[in-house]
Amino acid sequence: MAYTKTNWLDRAVQFVNRFTKSNETSTSVTLTADPGTVTQAGTPINASNLNKMEQGIFDAHDKTSGRNMPGGDCNNATSYGDWLFTDTTLNSPWPGRFGAIRVFVSSGDTYNGSTNWLFQVAYNTADMAVKHRHKINNGAWSSWEDFVTSAGGTIKADLIFDSQADTANSWSRGIFFTVVDSAGVKQTSKYIIEVNPTGNPYFTHRGVAGYKMWHAGNDGDGSGLDADLFKGMGVSAGGLGIVKVGSDGVAEIGQYVDFHRVGSAADFDGRMSIDANNDLFFAKSGGATFGIRNNNGVFEMNNGGTWTPVGGIKNVQRGQSAITLTNGASNVTLDVTISSVAMSKTFVASLFDRSLPANTRVDARLTTATNLQLYVYSTSGTFLGQTATIDWEIAESY
Incomplete structure (x- = not known):
């Protein structure tokens, strides 16, 4: 049921706060309102009117909750x-x-x-x-x-534009784009999509000959679109062409890649190629060829004909040597013969002493390509003639 408003009226009397008293005793008195002339009775504030207001508020809240x-x-x-x-x-x-x-x-x-x-x-x-x-x-x-809103929506029927024909320019119907200028005034753009008398859709500037919209039904031979070429070059098995990218996203190119100078057809003096072994090479005319490859997990380079590993560990030598700690001495050395190494590419990877006495240390160094020298010394006192066992490891890189 619709809510009926109450038209609240003020009470208007001659004397607002005048009362008469009667039955006065030492402990009580009866006061009776004596307003004089009442010109407007006003709307009473009573349970009926207040409950009607409460019910209206409740109903309005209930309808929107x-x-x-x-x-x-x-x-x-x-x-x-x-x-x-x-x-x-x-x-x-x-x-x-x-x-x-x-x-x-x-x-x-x-x-x-x-x-x-x-x-x-x-x-x-x-x-x-x-x-x-x-x-x-x-x-x-x-x-x-x-509803079609900024957040989406679908027009499920034909969207028909029945705008005024432009007979002066031989155009029939068009879709206009409306823009708002810097002053906030809505302007009709001169750029429109129109259909000419032959039924072909065009994108045009109002009053200027437009450009045809291309689609699968009007491209190909004689269309003027040149749709099967890119900057005049086609995709083919040989000759000039553009790079073909397959459905797997892989760009298919030839065996050789030449690099061209910007703004010129002239080549840079360099070429990248791949051979029958899937090894990648870089070359300059008249210069050495430089190649790279993955040889069973080892990265190798070819700079002039020989494949050479790049980085990584080439060889590891390990051994265990016994050394006598001469009685009364504070340091001793032991030379250990090893297989020949390139000293500039070899380092002592680890040392482990099995039975050194307290306050004793061990070091090692390569003195020649075939000699590892172990050096044992005491940081406090002298040795007592013990024998110590030392595990060692050296690593040579490529």
């Missing part, structure tokens, strides 16, 4: 306010989804099925789509239709 769909059917949401639907609600705009419907009624709070109009606008929890439908007088429900 989202109520469960009556009878589980969107067709029953015929009273003004917000109604919630679920994935099983009948006649839902999105079967299987949750959402809310806002109901608007043209007159009164409830659609009466004969003389007023009912509109429903629906939202859902899955995306930003909006739908609407209506029921006019005693008519049937319209179908749910999409």
